[in-house]
Amino acid sequence: MMQKLLTTDVLVIGGGLAGERCAIEAAMAGQEAMILSLVPPRRSHSCAAQGGMQAALANCAKAEGDSTTVHFLDTVRGSDWGADQEVANIFAEEAVVAVRELAHFGVPWTRVKGGKNHYFIKGEDVDIDEALEKDGLITHRDFGGTAKWRACYAAAGTGHSALYAIDSEVVRLGITVRDRTEAVALIHDGTRCVGAVVRDLRNGSHFTVMAKATVIATGGYGRIYGQYTSNATINEGTGASIALDTGIVPLGNMEAVQFHPTTVVPAGILVTEGCRGDGGYLLDNEMKRFMVEAEPEKQELASRDVVSRHMVQRIRDGYGVESPYGPHLWLDIRHLGEEHLRTKLLEVWDICRDFVGINPAEELIPVRPTQHYSMGGVRVNKDGQAYGLAGLFAVGEAACWDMHGFNRLGGNSLSETIVTGRIVGRRVAEFVAGTELRADTGCAFDALAAAEKKAADWLARSGAGPSVYEIRDAMGETMMHKVGIFRTGEELSEAVAEIGQLLDDCDNAVLRCKDPGINPELGFALRLKGMLRLAMTVARGAQARTESRGAHFRTDFPLRNDRDWLSRTLVRWGADEDSPSFSYEPTGIIDLPPGHRGYGSDDRIEMAETLEHHNASVLDEQTGHGRLPSTEEMGSRLKRGAWKALSG
Amino acid sequence: MSTKDKARRLKFEIFRYNPQDENSEPHMDVFEIDETPFMTLFIALNQIREKHDSGLQFDFACRSAICGSCGMMVNGRPALACRTLTTDLPEKIQLYPLPTFKLIGDLSVDTGTWFREMAEKTEAWIHERLPFDPEATEERMNDDIAAAIYEGDRCIECGCCVASCGLANVDSDFLAGAGLNRVARFMMDPRDSRTDADWFEVVAGEQGAFACIGLMACADVCPKELPLLDVYAYLRRKALSAAFADDQK
Numbered sequence: 001m002m003q004k005l006l007t008t009d010v011l012v013i014g015g016g017l018a019g020e021r022c023a024i025e026a027a028m029a030g031q032e033a034m035i036l037s038l039v040p041p042r043r044s045h046s047c048a049a050q051g052g053m054q055a056a057l058a059n060c061a062k063a064e065g066d067s068t069t070v071h072f073l074d075t076v077r078g079s080d081w082g083a084d085q086e087v088a089n090i091f092a093e094e095a096v097v098a099v100r101e102l103a104h105f106g107v108p109w110t111r112v113k114g115g116k117n118h119y120f121i122k123g124e125d126v127d128i129d130e131a132l133e134k135d136g137l138i139t140h141r142d143f144g145g146t147a148k149w150r151a152c153y154a155a156a157g158t159g160h161s162a163l164y165a166i167d168s169e170v171v172r173l174g175i176t177v178r179d180r181t182e183a184v185a186l187i188h189d190g191t192r193c194v195g196a197v198v199r200d201l202r203n204g205s206h207f208t209v210m211a212k213a214t215v216i217a218t219g220g221y222g223r224i225y226g227q228y229t230s231n232a233t234i235n236e237g238t239g240a241s242i243a244l245d246t247g248i249v250p251l252g253n254m255e256a257v258q259f260h261p262t263t264v265v266p267a268g269i270l271v272t273e274g275c276r277g278d279g280g281y282l283l284d285n286e287m288k289r290f291m292v293e294a295e296p297e298k299q300e301l302a303s304r305d306v307v308s309r310h311m312v313q314r315i316r317d318g319y320g321v322e323s324p325y326g327p328h329l330w331l332d333i334r335h336l337g338e339e340h341l342r343t344k345l346l347e348v349w350d351i352c353r354d355f356v357g358i359n360p361a362e363e364l365i366p367v368r369p370t371q372h373y374s375m376g377g378v379r380v381n382k383d384g385q386a387y388g389l390a391g392l393f394a395v396g397e398a399a400c401w402d403m404h405g406f407n408r409l410g411g412n413s414l415s416e417t418i419v420t421g422r423i424v425g426r427r428v429a430e431f432v433a434g435t436e437l438r439a440d441t442g443c444a445f446d447a448l449a450a451a452e453k454k455a456a457d458w459l460a461r462s463g464a465g466p467s468v469y470e471i472r473d474a475m476g477e478t479m480m481h482k483v484g485i486f487r488t489g490e491e492l493s494e495a496v497a498e499i500g501q502l503l504d505d506c507d508n509a510v511l512r513c514k515d516p517g518i519n520p521e522l523g524f525a526l527r528l529k530g531m532l533r534l535a536m537t538v539a540r541g542a543q544a545r546t547e548s549r550g551a552h553f554r555t556d557f558p559l560r561n562d563r564d565w566l567s568r569t570l571v572r573w574g575a576d577e578d579s580p581s582f583s584y585e586p587t588g589i590i591d592l593p594p595g596h597r598g599y600g601s602d603d604r605i606e607m608a609e610t611l612e613h614h615n616a617s618v619l620d621e622q623t624g625h626g627r628l629p630s631t632e633e634m635g636s637r638l639k640r641g642a643w644k645a646l647s648g
Numbered sequence: 649m650s651t652k653d654k655a656r657r658l659k660f661e662i663f664r665y666n667p668q669d670e671n672s673e674p675h676m677d678v679f680e681i682d683e684t685p686f687m688t689l690f691i692a693l694n695q696i697r698e699k700h701d702s703g704l705q706f707d708f709a710c711r712s713a714i715c716g717s718c719g720m721m722v723n724g725r726p727a728l729a730c731r732t733l734t735t736d737l738p739e740k741i742q743l744y745p746l747p748t749f750k751l752i753g754d755l756s757v758d759t760g761t762w763f764r765e766m767a768e769k770t771e772a773w774i775h776e777r778l779p780f781d782p783e784a785t786e787e788r789m790n791d792d793i794a795a796a797i798y799e800g801d802r803c804i805e806c807g808c809c810v811a812s813c814g815l816a817n818v819d820s821d822f823l824a825g826a827g828l829n830r831v832a833r834f835m836m837d838p839r840d841s842r843t844d845a846d847w848f849e850v851v852a853g854e855q856g857a858f859a860c861i862g863l864m865a866c867a868d869v870c871p872k873e874l875p876l877l878d879v880y881a882y883l884r885r886k887a888l889s890a891a892f893a894d895d896q897k
Binding site for chain 1: 666667668669685686688697698701702703704705707708709710711712713714715716717731733752753758759760761763764767768771772773774776780782784785786787788789790791794795797798801802804805834837839840872
């Protein structure tokens, strides 16, 4: 029989890029790390990142003048000033190292070819000379919302190559990976996290892992949008959910949900922003490039939130292409030519062939926006330390670190995984070096017994209750249609009521399958309530936030409101509490004053207080909201005023 | 999309066995569902689980043919279920788990352990020449070499080639298409310090490229259409040149 209690120094929950990079850092510091993963780690959703990884190496001609400061500016503007600006700066500086480290680990980045190169830029066919002295350095492609070409890439399989390189390091270092396992509860005493209860997805049994430090790296919660997501089936927000269950650790900005402009219809599979970065167009039913008028400056390459809204508006205005699966628009990459499509965008070629049955060199791709990325997640300080529970950390999409604010730029998430894995991994290692494993096995066995009881209770229920899959589908419909790209107070109220009803239904749902062992229906049932609770935090957060910022757009409050809402939403909701409690903290120390993003609307309600006044109380206020001290003082890595030299 | 007026009624015969259930015996179950436009085996299997038998075990993650979770035998041939359109299949669809991997239950097999062991055995990581210097500009690489490495890097470790391999089905240690492709990927990478001679044992050994009996089903079934024939030729050429170089010493 499997051992019921395991121990390790560092327990990493999630085997994607962020989690694995974090475990590598701990292992390199001589600590024992264990990675839990729902799937073999190379199947994690990081592998789906296609088009690129942002880092200001400034190697190709169209990247000339780029710097970490420009990257910082793009990221904060992209976030619609929702980001923590110090974190955005740390990120921009370290992204450069992260990309080069991946080259060292084996990623075959596409390289600069010195001499004449052929590109498509804003509808024009242009030849550009790449400097011969840059030949062989890592090159860049254009992505949305950036002033310079900055996305480093390996065809359209960048995440795949990065994940394989990082997992190779995990194997080299001999790090223990337990694939087909799922953390179902955190073990803690109210102030300190000491591990997790785990369900073994090979046989359905539970066990506990006690650890000096625990890292949540479970990715996003896109599957609360049911079928309306580009996310893998495994992106069910389990890490955020078990953190929320503690009632101590808050989740940040759950209402900040990104919709990606180009998922193919009807499969709902994403094709990369690199299609537009490399010169692809969006067309309506009259074959018109509507983005040229909508966003004269950035055109198809405005930020994702802005492009998605223009697309949905275009469809609402009657310019959508009708299909049995509802209206869509077209993505046109025919002019890029077959050779380009079968090398630089090979994965897009495959998706078009396999799932739409078309040749993208000759035919148009049917696309529309779909849920894609979770800006919200486990709220952490700049070291990745979760608010409220010492020894609990979070990295990557599962975390709200928070460099994305209310809209993430394409290519920034892949960089974030490695950057945050490196930085947080180091802090985890320091934490572990200075602590003992508290062997309070009593609290571990209590948590284990509770998890086993939960599973037994599901199996014991009988009668004619609803099926867990019906509840999941209803949740997806509510979330997409009432907590989607355009939101209104009225629809959000309906959504809150509907999700409340589904939570009740979940308590009465009955399993059809009572088989011993893995029982896939039981596995899903055990996650369902957590998913509904996350859905509720998104809907309630969106309902409360009476402004529009980044991806959170309220048609009844269309302006960004820096006077009242320049804040981060925090939500706590213990597993035994009836309803979530919301509070709001300042986003962080502000260096770049709120202004126009350079795309989208320029109308907003201005901040009333001065920056000095605002910044003076950030540390005290965040500490009041549960922030634990960081190793270095707040603001130490903000390059104050560096941006002034750029914007003149 | 099917252009026929009347939707087909699909008849699935699916292998069932739950090793965790002492009452379970290996057998086939039959399920009938109506075909819908753009139906893939991902859609069909989820429909069967959600409407007919919620105990049915199978694996999907990305459902877009990039994560490699869903390899299974589809009418006798290894394939990724997520990208298999039912319109490309007859009305009767027989599904078995991939052979050569340990069965977890029904259509679910343990590919993770196989690929981790393969990576350990072949030391499938960059053997660095120098430690990483975070201050330094990246080492240069010709873009054509980067593209060639990327081609080798595209394997998604779905296991279809292993399951299709006549040798891997009788010799569980054979590296098979995926393992040898990974070896070739590191051999051609100038960042890796291993020489052809270092690789000799792996490539020319009993589990290596010369053990292959040349049926090449691996190349036929690879969902990423990796040029596995070229990979084998490359490895044999490299091994031979290393052997001759050794003779001349």
